[in-house]
Amino acid sequence: MGLLAQFDIYCDALPLVGVARELPDATVLFEFQFNHGNPPLFIITVTDGTRTAIEAALTAAVDIDEWMLIGEAGSTRRYQATPALTFEEQLGDHIDNPAGLKSLAAVEAVIERIEVTKEGWRQSGWFANRDAFTEFSLFWQQNGGFRLHRLTQNGASEPPGDGLSDRQREALRIAYENGFFQIPRRTSLKEVAAELDISASSVSERLRRAQTQLIEETVATTWPSLPE
Template sequence: MNLIAEFDIVSPTLRRSIRAVPGTVVTTEDFRRVDGSLHFVFWVDTDDAEAFEAAMGGDETVASFSLLATVDGRRLYRATLSESGESGVLYPSMATLDVTLLDATATEDGTRVRARLPSREALWGLREACEERDVPFHLRGVFGLESVEAGRYGLTESQREALVAAHEAGYYEVPRETSLATVADRLGISTQALSARLRRGQSNLIEHTVVNRD
């Protein structure tokens, strides 16, 4: 049995850096174990990249970091996590429990995670791993793969909600009938968070329609 779980955690990893610049959104790209160190690869949407990097320089969860790329204002970083930084991530437990990370987006309020699990036991194992790390865990929903229809085109619920809200408000009309900030206010999230959700959602739609038409 395979399941899709959506849950929120409040991890100390990069928390100081994210909170240093309100509205910053960090989207996980990858975790890699290299020579014993855990490398975290992630995208950052922020209004002040210099302030974010300065905060990372003093973040006790980050041993070192480097900028890998800049694309349309977004920045891709690789950070080598410190011991305290590793203690706040679920990657080792997810690997042990055969859990696949599908999506993880962090804001100053916490991290929204979407993952594929082999069983409910694996989900309980993740929750226990959070308890051991003193990381708050809030389960939002569990779905069977059969309920994650092809009609959702690989979208997370938050991405679908953002796309629908933007469409209904006229954000995609030419000329636009509303602003990104207005749609974000309606959803109760920051402009940066909405921008990240729309980009990820549009990418998923393209991948599951235009790219994979067969």
């Protein structure tokens, strides 16, 4: 594969977006288990958040028929879930070109990671060439929303943090300069929010997403896998 891409797809009808909204303090990762029937099963990995909140969100999810816990390590839990709808059924009424989903599946790409957000999916993966990436991104630009964070050819490396948005970078800078990350802290979340002129909850989410992005680019690939 020739291009490594990281991007956001904005579509609140995508699987598990409702679950992510119910778990604002957790990181929700998602993958298809293609060798287990049609539609394929979901594998859902959740880091942080209480088990009670996670499992309540899974139970209430309209796109999950049933689920089971299959692994646990520290604050990370992994679930296997049976989808209640096919991908086409779930998205058909929410995108302008549902027929295009089949052609999208034929794009020469390997998606390595899907993080579910409250607005859609953040994905990273490999594309065979520029044409394959253009076909994929154009579909989502026309049928939801698409934001490219990083596009690297032939695996060329980039400095950590290149996937941060300008707002995330600004929030990190101000929090750092004011001593928010020092031990003990020299400032509060409320004071950082006041300088950014946003709410404390907004700056908390912005910092969390920025930190998640940096972790993904630096140490996430060294994490041990969950026990079988």
